[in-house]
Structure formats: structure tokens, C-alpha cells
Amino acid sequence: MYFEIKTAEYIDNYRLKLSFNDGNSGFVDLSSYLNQNNVFERFADKEYFLSYRVEFGTLVWGDGELDIAPEHLYYLATGKVVNFAEKSRWYNNQESQFPYLSLFL
Numbered sequence: 001m002y003f004e005i006k007t008a009e010y011i012d013n014y015r016l017k018l019s020f021n022d023g024n025s026g027f028v029d030l031s032s033y034l035n036q037n038n039v040f041e042r043f044a045d046k047e048y049f050l051s052y053r054v055e056f057g058t059l060v061w062g063d064g065e066l067d068i069a070p071e072h073l074y075y076l077a078t079g080k081v082v083n084f085a086e087k088s089r090w091y092n093n094q095e096s097q098f099p100y101l102s103l104f105l
Contacts, residue, residue: 003057003070003074003082004057004058005018005021005054005058005059005073006019007019007054008052008059014031014033015030016030016052018073020074026077028077030043030068039065039066042061048062055067057070058073
């Protein structure tokens with residue numbers, strides 16, 4: 001399944017309420033990202049963190065240079081693991097014609 005964030009609402013500190021295209025919603029606390037020595041250090045600037053927006057179904061910051069995968073945010077918000085092993089209808093239709101397709105997907 002493909003997950004998209006539909007809305008993101010600031011709650012407090014580094015917590016957001018997210019709603020997804022499958023109807024689920026939940027809260028994410030992104031404060032742990034502050035402790036990482038990587039691109040998320042920019043969250044220490046609260047004004048930068050609050051500049052988030054939903055774009056192309058996920059959260060982005062700045063000019064789109066920073067984002068977090070919607071599948072990961074879905075897991076954080078709902079506790080449900082995204083099953084990438086589920087095959088799409090297209091894949092199931094193609095598998096009989098191209099038996100080695102699974103090596104590339």
C-alpha cells in the first residue's frame with residue numbers, strides 16, 4: 001500500500017498530529033531527531049522545525065531538502081508496520097509473464 005500524509009497539525013514541542021490517506025491518524029514525537037548528528041540537527045532551530053509542510057504526501061522542510069519517509073511516519077503515528085512485501089495487482093498480473101520480476105522489486 002502507498003501511504004500519504006493528508007494533514008499535519010502542530011501540537012507542542014516536537015509533536016505533530018498526522019492523518020493519512022487510509023483514514024488512520026496519530027501523533028509523532030520528532031524530538032529524538034534532535035539528538036542525531038545528521039541533517040536533522042536543523043530541528044534544534046524551532047522556527048525551522050515549525051516551517052514544515054505536507055508536500056507530495058510527506059512532511060518536508062526548507063526548499064524540500066529535508067523530508068521524512070511517509071511510511072516511517074505512518075509507523076511512528078500508528079504503530080503499524082508497513083508491509084512492503086504485499087504485491088500490487090500490477091505485480092501479480094506481470095509475474096506470470098516475467099517470472100524473474102521479483103528479483104528487481
